[in-house]
Amino acid sequence: NPSSEKYEYQAEVSRLMDLIVNSLYSNKEVFLRELISNASDALDKLRFLSVTEPELLKDAANLDIRIQTDKDNGTITITDSGIGMTRQELVDCLGTIAQSGTAKFLKALKESKDAGADSNLIGQFGVGFYSAFLVSERVEVSTKSPKSDKQYVWEGEANSSSYTIREETDPAKLIPRGTRLTLHLKRDDKGFAHPERIERLVKNYSQFVSFPIFTWQEKGGVTTEVEVDEDPSEAKDDQDEKGEKKKKTKKIIEKHWDWSQTNETQPIWLRSPKEVTTEEYNAFYKAAFNEYLDPLASSHFTTEGEVEFRSVLYVPSIAPMGKDDMINPKTKNIRLYVKRVFISDDFDGELFPRYLSFIKGVVDSNDLPLNVSREILQESRIVRIMKKRLVRKAFEMINGIALSENKDDYDRFWENFGKYIKLGVLEDSENHQRLAPLLRFFSSQSEDLLISLDEYIDNMKPDQKNIYYIAADSVNSAKNTPFLEKLLEKDLEVLFLVDPIDEVAIQNLKKYKDKDFVDISKEDLDLGEENKDKEKELKQEFGQICDWIQKRLGEKVAGVQISNRLSTSPCVLVSAKFGWSANMERLMKSQTM
Ligand code: ADP
């Protein structure tokens, strides 16, 4: 073709294609999920734009995805009536890695050193368009954007470093708008070109795509009975004694091919919570967020009245990868819809505080404008109300895990998201009452099992007024500190704060259920056992020694005092009442380095 132009892939693309083909060969069928998800994204984009530019729909009003197989030729065609691509977009989108999903996937692959990570990573990221080459020798993408009056064909082959783009000239292949992908399957993968196989994969992977997916199916079942003339040679045997002829009929099953809708498009959040099973919620979660593990909990609710919205929220079962996620979340965890139209997954920060950025879900509002922007969201009173409700629901969900019979679930939650809850204590004092019961610590009486503050309180001595804690860098160093002696002697439980953020969090809380938190390493620790006479006597006896030690240590200490807080150790270094604890000092030092 003279007007066909040849292009080289960006180097990363070739590398990515190699990676995909080499790490996913045992999981080839993901190609269909990826291509359908691209078709669905393209339809989402078109639907979104058509809200303000209805003329975009004029060439083809239906928004759908159609998949046709041809087993004789070993091809699969996937057609969507979405936004399509211009010639330049073909180059930008299919020749370079500017795209979020794939770029993230590459980055994560680079970061992960261990070999086993690959298959997990694939579960977490969409691998995108190039997965088509898992099963295809050659791929044609014929596409028509409403921005362009021409339709273009991108064509690429497996194991090639270049692709071509040409104008579509075959009148039989022209489409009014959207994209048609033709996969020419590899010899060993031609088995995918069967309608039943495709139908099964669509049902498995794409049942929650919100546009109808049609597959080209052979329809049987229309049976007609027709009378047939007897074959004279057979007729003999069927004649009865009287020589009468029996009437003969023959059943003809008429088969024909037609489109048949394969997925259910009613969004799960519009259904009644009573009708949706846990399995369906979990399947939706995995499909919508490209997850491979079930969530720990989910919550489906509708709010009416002042502000109307529907939502399904989830607590994942593992924390996201990467270090900066908590402080600087760029998570795409909340998919925002307005009146069923997908708007964006970029507004997590407007709908949830960052300490709950690990929550995933969909939110569909009837009250926001379709052209909603970050600025509108930030100013909106409606969003403020939504945010409050969402936060409350998130807490209910987490509480549900904490109260569940299955103790492992909360352990798992705490291990993955405990630091988010602690961050919440620092950042959201309004919700302290909801956050504090979720905290877990080791203690002098529970060195291996984490306990809650409620469990601590249940275990308090009848006359005990405070919640005692000591901050240290490990359970081991906490339990060996001399500060503990007196409390152990009196059988008072002491929380071990072994995560650097623990102490800051506790100091932010100040109290829990009217009990003050008391640091047992501070100088004014009062265990309520004053004995004035004894103190006087001790002061007389040891006063001079104290002065002597003070002189020897000079500026290194603020003071030397006689104390009744030790039982076996001769002396202990304590911090001043208003000073930093030793642990805090360690923390501050580590942060200034
Ligand atoms: P991602 O979907 O994560 O962006 P992909 O590799 O799956 O990455 O797709 C790359 C890009 O190609 C998409 O972002 C989109 O711009 C474009 N694209 C792919 N398939 C289609 C399609 N069916 N219609 C329109 N654009 C498409």
Ligand code: MG
């Ligand atoms: Mg994609």
